[in-house]
Amino acid sequence: xxxxxxxLKAITTTEDxxxxxxxxxxxxxxxxxxxxxxxxxEKKYNIPIFMIYSLINQPFILDLGPKYSxxxxxxxxxxxxxxxxxxxxxxxxxxxxxxxxxxxxIKKGVQRALLHSKAEEISLLGFxxxxxxxxxxxxxxxxxxxxxxxxxxxxxxxxxxxxxxGIDLLREGEIHLEPLLDAWGLIPARSMxxxxxxxxxxxxxxxxxxxxxxxxxxxxxxxxxxxxxxxKSHIPFPAATLKQMMNDLGxxxxxxxxxxxxxxKQAKLDNIHANLLAVGATYDRLVPKEQILxxxxxxxxxxxxxxxxxxxxxxxxxxGKAPSYLTNWLSIRSNPIx
Amino acid sequence: MMTNHTEGILNVVxxxxxxxxxxxxxxxxxxxxxxxxxxxxxxxxxIFASTIKRLQQTVESLxxxxxxxxxxxxxxxxxxxxxxxxxxxxxxxxxxxxxxxxDDLKDTITASSYRTGEN
Numbered sequence: 499x500x501x502x503x504x505x506l507k508a509i510t511t512t513e514d515x516x517x518x519x520x521x522x523x524x525x526x527x528x529x530x531x532x533x534x535x536x537x538x539x540e541k542k543y544n545i546p547i548f549m550i551y552s553l554i555n556q557p558f559i560l561d562l563g564p565k566y567s568x569x570x571x572x573x574x575x576x577x578x579x580x581x582x583x584x585x586x587x588x589x590x591x592x593x594x595x596x597x598x599x600x601x602x603x604i605k606k607g608v609q610r611a612l613l614h615s616k617a618e619e620i621s622l623l624g625f626x627x628x629x630x631x632x633x634x635x636x637x638x639x640x641x642x643x644x645x646x647x648x649x650x651x652x653x654x655x656x657x658x659x660x661x662x663x664g665i666d667l668l669r670e671g672e673i674h675l676e677p678l679l680d681a682w683g684l685i686p687a688r689s690m691x692x693x694x695x696x697x698x699x700x701x702x703x704x705x706x707x708x709x710x711x712x713x714x715x716x717x718x719x720x721x722x723x724x725x726x727x728x729x730k731s732h733i734p735f736p737a738a739t740l741k742q743m744m745n746d747l748g749x750x751x752x753x754x755x756x757x758x759x760x761x762x763k764q765a766k767l768d769n770i771h772a773n774l775l776a777v778g779a780t781y782d783r784l785v786p787k788e789q790i791l792x793x794x795x796x797x798x799x800x801x802x803x804x805x806x807x808x809x810x811x812x813x814x815x816x817x818g819k820a821p822s823y824l825t826n827w828l829s830i831r832s833n834p835i836x
Numbered sequence: 837m838m839t840n841h842t843e844g845i846l847n848v849v850x851x852x853x854x855x856x857x858x859x860x861x862x863x864x865x866x867x868x869x870x871x872x873x874x875x876x877x878x879x880x881x882x883i884f885a886s887t888i889k890r891l892q893q894t895v896e897s898l899x900x901x902x903x904x905x906x907x908x909x910x911x912x913x914x915x916x917x918x919x920x921x922x923x924x925x926x927x928x929x930x931x932x933x934x935x936x937x938x939d940d941l942k943d944t945i946t947a948s949s950y951r952t953g954e955n
Contacts, residue, residue, distance in 0.1 A: 590914035663869045673878045677885035700864045707850040
């Protein structure tokens, strides 16, 4: 197969590629959410990993396919992995707030994972906004969280790398997005996709150039198709959550100031004592280092590490490997079975 | 030789294309970041929002004489299902905790009877 044939085949195939092939079992379901358990090939650690993905896309990026799956790599390394998949929200979920996601889904999910695994402690691994939610949850959690890993998770919203003037106008009360969000109720998936594209890369064709450079390689083409399928799989977003995030996090920066209230509790980052690994990415335009790094100054954890990864926003999730900085850090903090 | 030549061209196209994409995006984001553009988008969004609201209110009003369910009706019904599911979830949690307590109790009884037998 030459490059042009491969290129045309990859872009004209209408059938979605298979994704999420690591063996898993549902442990708990609520509304559209499912807590999945991925059993290890051979259990080597006592502390399971609980993954929280963003609400913007679907979490199958964590398990794109055999050999390209972070989840598969972690189960092969001997970890029990739990993934909280929030599912695809519908109009009846339009009133779900950040409090709901944290208390009714993440907290309950962690409790269920602890019951299911019979583990005494748990590691949280949050990606992007899922990482922000993981940090908020960890700051009010009564459950025993041993390790907290935040991958490209923004916590300090004092600076923005894109549309800074828009944020300033929002803070000054010159821009009002509430009426539009209230009218919508549930932001449609297409609008989420366009919105994210608008603030990251309004013009986007470089993925086709990447495809062309390896279009004669069937395996790389399949990986490209899987990733491309994920990149287009945005889901609707509850406006109530977006409003709360916009006001409490984006506008008032309450999380880093210790003023965020979640279910009558003050979500103060200095309540976090878990071992912390915060990860940033060098080419990340959406979540720059300045929004991630400050968490290390605010938590009470004695053991805290910041790692700068060479790559873009989704590198840890999409590379489909368990990188050595993660496995080395996690293995010595996950009570290895001797 | 021919393959190397094609590879070379493709690499140039890829690098140049990526650079052009980056520069175009920078220009667009710079343009969008201008306060007058942002204010204009904000004004348009207010008009759009009030139009959607008016349409929704009209549909709600029409649903009564024409006797059709609206999305809000379906939402209210579904929310009741979700509430019921949450109650079941709580019950299930209690059953799990009870089972664990029973298991712990069994273990304690077995251990103590074993110790009694030893004595």
